[in-house]
Amino acid sequence: MSTPAAAPPLPIHTAIDRPHFALQFDDYHQQYDACVLGMWVFLVTEVMFFGAIFTGYAVYRMLHHDAFAMASNELDITLGTINTFVLLTSSLTMALAVRAGHVGNSKRVGQLIVLTMILGATFLGIKFFEYYHKYEDHMAPAFGLPFEAPKAVNDAGLAGPFQLFLSFYFGMTGVHALHMIIGLGLLSQFLPRSSRIAPAPGAAVLSALNIEVVGLYWHFVDLVWIFLFPMLYLIDRSDTI
Amino acid sequence: MSATLEAPAIPPATPPTRLPRNYLNAAYTVRSWLLTIDHKRIAILYLLGVTVFFCIGGAAAVLFRLELMTPEADLVESETYNKLFTLHGVMMIFFFLIPAIPAVLGNFLIPIMIGARDMAFPRINLLSWYLFMIGGAFTLFVTVAGGVDTGWTFYAPYSSTYSNTYVMATAVGIFITGFSSILTGLNFIVTVHKMRAPGMTWFRLPLFIWSHYATALIMILGTPVVAMAILLVALERGFGIGIFDPKLGGDPILFQHxxxxxxxxxxxxxxxPAMGVESELIAAFTKNRIFGYKFVAFSSLAIAILSFLVWGHHLFVSGQSIYAGMIFSMLSMLIAIPSAIKVLNWTATLRKGSITFDTPLLYALGFIGLFTLGGLTGLFLAAMGIDVHVHDTYFIVAHFHYIMVGGTVMAYLGGIHFWWPKITGRMYPEGWARLSAVLVFVGFNLTFFPQFILGYNGMPRRYHVYDPGFQVLNVMSSAGASILGIAYLFPITYLIWSLKYGPIAGPNPWNAVGLEWMTSSPPPTHNFAHTPIVDFEAYEYPSSSAAIADTHGN
Structure with a gap:
């Protein structure tokens, strides 16, 4: 897709002035615009993807208000809040990395990407810790694992909808976590390289585009959590069940 | 032997001739096809894929139409019958109708029509073909392994609690194919926005592009939602998470929504996309500019937007609130307006045209008639009173086959014939093609018109045992289906024949206007020798210069 290898070597200054772009494009700007628009269009599909399960959740929340409120209180709000903080901070470091990519500071990009990935991995670690807690408390409604609703819920006859809430909790945060893992995979391409091979001509400019596109994705995944956190943890929260 | 004694005639030395390079003779290896990022080759790959899936779906239809010749169950059991109509629906909808025109003709033509060298993301384009084939392979596996019996709609709880067939594998296949559709839509949108040649303004775009743009919008907005619905069914079956399970207070109606x-x-x-093909065919064979270009263009977008507001008309009898039903009923009727604008404008384009009745136009005229009938019966179904009466009867079956087969398949075949010389560089045999176009029309009507009457008289869909009073109409329908089946085999045969024996087409066999007719047939790998500069309007036929002057005045 890139310029054929047989092309005559360009003078050094041209290589800097004319970064690589794929054959179907007329110039680098067209490629840049197309790739960024492509990512935005993809994010629209992601909005619709998450939108479907959010809608289902909202409908059930109305249908089974009391059970969902009780189940919501079972979630660990402290860990949820810490995770929100961790994820928002990773968005900050990502935004700084995009900026560093645009000004061509590749060393800075490497540092910030490492930081972003550590924060992302921390989020996932805390999330799996939360999952494990739910498993220990017999509140993971999957794979036929033992499931017991608390006594108060059982007494109120709300065990079914209570389990529905936890199904949504695992489904929604699970799909979100999957997106986080994919995001970490995408970010890993910007990890600082130990090799001292000089970058290919135009590579720095191209990576500014790549990092912009991956940055959009990362911010979107964070944004999904900004909706998940209040919907799952915060609404109808009270100390008394 | 005496002949050998004579001096052999030495042919005069001719300089070695080299065929002009095009996308087909650029390379011949299997690898050059399977790893191609040329949108035209990917279109050919899709053509092969959808044809295979069409034949499988068609074979299932032949089997159950045979079963329906008699009121008793004599050919297949209930379980097999359920699997046959599910196979037919899944194959035809997800693996033929949805990808057919966009992925084959759209892929081939969109970059050429806008004067680009390729799609914006050629590798994603290839990826979507692979996803499509992997999804298809899952479904084929299901077919071989024993089938699935939920119907193509996969309603919970048929698909979740009560089905023991291969729902999961089918769901995975459709989920993967959905991503193929999303990526195709994404590619179309970015390509149309960012890859147009200099001078190719939005209102110079062929209407084929407008309708594909509208299609791409639906693909990217709708497909993720069904992906989530399928994922939730998969979670329910695979992981034991109950989202639609009424035992927990879940609601199967949510799945339907x-x-x-x-x-x-x-x-x-x-x-x-079929409407987009239709616009091209009508313009090319009347040598007229499409009447009301902007109306036709914007009606595509109007259909795309309205299409998201009408889903509730499938749930009139599912326990949806009657007020929601009334709103959905009204919105469903609204969508007839942009559809009617298109049909009326195509008809108006025919007026004073210099019409030639070549095969593509025969299909195009068939489309207008059948689509109109399908659309008008759609209005019956949008009215709640009638829908309650004919819900889940053959009336529905007839209605959507008039749209999908009468509309989409007719336009697809018309488009394939119209652009065949461009795709392959060869003409198809016109006589055979006209004969099969007429056969398709006759066979189609004989198959599906009786089903309107059957449905109105109360024969439910998805049953293979029926009241003997319905037999005459069912036999008519089955007879039509066999004509239709044979009529579909004709083009497959003579189009393959034409690859070797068809006359050389030349760049513009139809004297049509459009960028795709300004490059050689088949086009070179990068479509044009030089990036074209567009200084003409869409459909700028000599006879329609007045209409164009009028557009400029607006």
Whole structure:
């Protein structure tokens, strides 16, 4: 897709002035615009993807208000809040990395990407810790694992909808976590390289585009959590069940 | 032997001739096809894929139409019958109708029509073909392994609690194919926005591009929703998470809402590209500019937007609130307006045209008639009173086959014939092609018109044992289906024949206007020797210069 290898070597200054772009494009700007628009269009599909399960959740929340409120209180709000903080901070470091990519500071990009990935991995670690807690408390409604609703819920006859809430909790945060893992995979391409091979001509400019596109994705995944956190943890929260 | 004694005639030395390079003779290896990022080759790959899936879906239809010749169950059992109609629906909808026109003709033509060298993302384009084939392979596996019996709609709890067939594998296949559709839509949108040649303004775009743009919008907005619906069913079956399980207080109707939020717009994914083909055919064979170009263009977008607001008309009898039903009923009727604008404008384009009745126009005229009938019966179904009466009867079956087969398949065949010389560089045999176009029309009507009457008289769909009073109409329908089946085999045969024996077409066999007719046939790998500069309007036929002057005045 890139310029054929047989092309005559360009003078050094041209290589800097004319970064690589794929054959179907007329110039680098067209490629840049197309790739960024492509990512935005993809994010629209992601909005619709998450939108479907959010809608289902909202409908059930109305249908089974009391059970969902009780189940919501079972979630660990402290860990949820810490995770929100961790994820928002990773968005900050990502935004700084995009900026560093645009000004061509590749060393800075490497540092910030490492930081972003550590924060992302921390989020996932805390999330799996939360999952494990739910498993220990017999509140993971999957794979036929033992499931017991608390006594108060059982007494109120709300065990079914209570389990529905936890199904949504695992489904929604699970799909979100999957997106986080994919995001970490995408970010890993910007990890600082130990090799001292000089970058290919135009590579720095191209990576500014790549990092912009991956940055959009990362911010979107964070944004999904900004909706998940209040919907799952915060609404109808009270100390008394 | 005496002949050998004579001096052999030495042919005069001729300089070695080299065929002009095109996308087909650029390379011959299997690898050059399977790893191609040329949108034209990917279109050919899709053509092969959808044809295979079409034949499988068609074979299933032949089997159950044979069963329906008699009121008793004599050929297949109930279980097998359920699997046959599910196979037919899944194959035809997800693996033929949805990808057929966009992925084959759209892929081939969109970059050429806008004067680009390729799609914006050629590798993603290839990826979507692989996803499509992997999804298809899953479904083929299901077919071989024993089938699935839920119907193509996968309603919970048929698909979740009560089905023991291969729902999971089918769901995975459709989920993967959905991503193929999303990526195709994404590619179309970015390509149309960013890759147009200099001078190719939005209102110089062929209407084929407008309708594909509208289709791509539905693909990216609708497909993720059905992906989530399928994922939730998969979670329910695979992981034991109960989202739609009434025992827990879950609501199976939610599945129907999520499913139809995609699957009704999916009808427009099938028919909007067909409308785009229709505009091209009508313009080329009347040598007229499409009457009311902007109306036709914007009606595509109007259909795309309205298509997301009508899904509730599938749930009139599912326990949806009657007020929601009334709103959905009204919105469903609204969508007839942009559809009617298109049909009326095509008809107006025919007026004073210099019409030639070549095969593509025969299909195009068939489309207008059948689509109109399908659309008008759609209005019956949008009215709640009638829908309650004919819900889940053959009336529905007839209605959507008039849209999907009468509309989409007719336009697809018309488009394939119209652009065949461009795709392959060869003409097809016109006589055979006209004969099969007429056969398709006759066979189609004989198959599906009796089903309107059957449905109105109360024969439910999806049953293979029926009241003997319905037999005459069913036999008519089965007879039509066999004509239709044979008529579909004709083009497959003579189009393959034409690859070797068809006359050389030349760049513009139809004297049509458009960038695709300004490059050689088949086009070179990068479509044009030089990036074209567009200084003409769409459909700028000599006879329509007055209409164009009028557009400029607006």
């Amino acid at each position: 999520l499913f139809w939020f995609y699957s009704h717009p999916a009808v427009y994914i099938m028919v909007l």
